[in-house]
Amino acid sequence: MEKRTQSPKRRRLVLVPCPYQGHITPMLQLGTFLHNNGGFSITIAHTRFNSPDPSNYPFFQFLYLDDGIPKHEAIPADLIAVLLDLNVNCRASFEDQMRRLIGGGGAGEEVVAGVIYDEVMFFCEEVLSDLKVRSFILRTTCAAASLARMALVRLNDEGYFPLKECMLQDPAPELHPLRFKDLPISLTTGFTKYPTLVKGMYNLETPIKAEAIIWNTMEWLEESTVSQIKTKSTTVPVFFIGPLHRTASARTSVLTEDFNCLQWLDEQADGSVVYVAIGSIASLGEKELGEMAWGLANSQQPFLWVVQPGAVRGSEWIEALPDGFLEAVGGRGCVVKWAPQKEVLAHRAVGGFWSHCGWNSSMESLSEGVPMLCSPCFGDQKVNARYLSHVWRVGLQLENGLERGEIENGIKRLMDEEQGREIRDRAKHFKEKIEAHVKVEEDQCSSRTHLKDLVSLLSSF
Numbered sequence: 001m002e003k004r005t006q007s008p009k010r011r012r013l014v015l016v017p018c019p020y021q022g023h024i025t026p027m028l029q030l031g032t033f034l035h036n037n038g039g040f041s042i043t044i045a046h047t048r049f050n051s052p053d054p055s056n057y058p059f060f061q062f063l064y065l066d067d068g069i070p071k072h073e074a075i076p077a078d079l080i081a082v083l084l085d086l087n088v089n090c091r092a093s094f095e096d097q098m099r100r101l102i103g104g105g106g107a108g109e110e111v112v113a114g115v116i117y118d119e120v121m122f123f124c125e126e127v128l129s130d131l132k133v134r135s136f137i138l139r140t141t142c143a144a145a146s147l148a149r150m151a152l153v154r155l156n157d158e159g160y161f162p163l164k165e166c167m168l169q170d171p172a173p174e175l176h177p178l179r180f181k182d183l184p185i186s187l188t189t190g191f192t193k194y195p196t197l198v199k200g201m202y203n204l205e206t207p208i209k210a211e212a213i214i215w216n217t218m219e220w221l222e223e224s225t226v227s228q229i230k231t232k233s234t235t236v237p238v239f240f241i242g243p244l245h246r247t248a249s250a251r252t253s254v255l256t257e258d259f260n261c262l263q264w265l266d267e268q269a270d271g272s273v274v275y276v277a278i279g280s281i282a283s284l285g286e287k288e289l290g291e292m293a294w295g296l297a298n299s300q301q302p303f304l305w306v307v308q309p310g311a312v313r314g315s316e317w318i319e320a321l322p323d324g325f326l327e328a329v330g331g332r333g334c335v336v337k338w339a340p341q342k343e344v345l346a347h348r349a350v351g352g353f354w355s356h357c358g359w360n361s362s363m364e365s366l367s368e369g370v371p372m373l374c375s376p377c378f379g380d381q382k383v384n385a386r387y388l389s390h391v392w393r394v395g396l397q398l399e400n401g402l403e404r405g406e407i408e409n410g411i412k413r414l415m416d417e418e419q420g421r422e423i424r425d426r427a428k429h430f431k432e433k434i435e436a437h438v439k440v441e442e443d444q445c446s447s448r449t450h451l452k453d454l455v456s457l458l459s460s461f
């Protein structure tokens with residue numbers, strides 16, 4: 001009898017991003033890389049709210065999760081509450097969609113090789129374990145922020161919180177160089193929902209069902225933190241594959257980018273412009289907006305400022321800018337709703353980035369050699385700002401909130417004076433290091449090696 005040869009089934013990966021820009025971006029970049037380089041078919045399991053436009057990803061399949069959240073705000077007033085609700089509400093439709101996918105794939109040309117979920121979407125773990133589908137966790141923060149977050153539970157158990165105001169500047173135990181004020185939560189108001197969120201996420205020390213943890217950071221950048229993580233995480237492989245935006249070029253923006261600002265940049269002198277953006281989920285009070293505006297105006301430096309609609313509490317867009325500000329700055333300032341940030345940072349006219357220090361923004365700035373003025377708002381941004389200003393020393397941190405005099409002084413120091421020049425030189429050095437690093441294959445610590453090993457692991461099932 002003739003023996004029938006079976007062609008191997010194509011492997012499909014399901015990716016579950018957390019539905020906010022800073023999380024969607026690295027997940028889509030990872031999906032693009034795995035599609036282009038590992039030959040995987042990709043399904044994105046997303047909430048309908050904040051979904052990237054599927055027509056921009058003709059090579060991905062999209063399926064939708066019912067999030068059950070009645071009112072969606074682009075910038076949520078209580079992010080942790082929304083994340084906790086997502087973990088409860090999305091579970092049933094995720095399970096349902098996965099059952100259908102596994103059922104369909106088993107009979108056809110494809111097999112579901114695994115699910116990569118954002119660490120914040122931890123409801124996936126139990127569903128996948130029940131369905132016997134392999135899971136992988138993507139962490140979209142730097143490694144130091146992950147360790148700091150895990151330490152919060154320990155410090156809480158040791159009775160540190162709520163912290164006395166006078167202790168904010170003190171070093172956080174076992175977390176050098178972080179101070180209490182750099183930890184990823186407001187410590188003086190105490191813990192409420194945060195421990196539930198942190199405990200839901202994998203903490204490196206308890207047993208885990210996932211097959212691997214993937215970090216969007218670089219081993220060489222966070223050497224000592226990575227070595228601590230490797231010591232703690234003995235039962236599961238860890239991969240450090242950042243910066244993902246240098247690995248896969250995907251247009252990942254959920255909001256419409258205003259490309260006209262690149263023409264405005266074309267008209268500015270080399271290295272003269274301060275680019276100002278506070279990411280996708282931070283908000284400002286009217287007073288803070290006013291302080292930012294007058295700090296920028298008084299610095300006399302040209303600036304490109306992203307003010308996302310809804311970012312100023314109680315305003316549609318820029319109505320809350322102080323009277324006389326736009327007239328005072330004239331053509332020296334350009335204000336947009338959303339910018340093509342990576343192109344902006346790569347533009348020859350941009351000499352500094354005044355940032356909230358989200359992890360994607362930080363890596364994008366490091367990759368382009370742009371020095372930073374650091375104004376972290378909450379969460380991991382505070383850890384990133386401390387590392388940018390005190391460990392990698394490519395930024396200056398505004399330590400006392402948003403106050404026009406400090407802002408003016410910070411911008412002048414960054415753009416003009418000797419301290420700024422040293423920071424700029426170091427930032428350029430990081431750009432060169434990242435450029436060299438993303439090409440290196442032989443080095444065991446390089447992201448390329450980690451990516452190759454990750455593809456091998458995903459292909460081995």
Ligand code: UDP
Nearest residue numbers: 022279280281306338339341358359360361
């Ligand atoms: N971003 C953008 N245009 C803007 C502002 C931000 O494309 O006008 C992008 C930016 O390039 C980054 C992401 O939005 O990739 C923000 O992620 P990040 O982790 O920096 O901050 P988050 O939004 O999570 O606070």
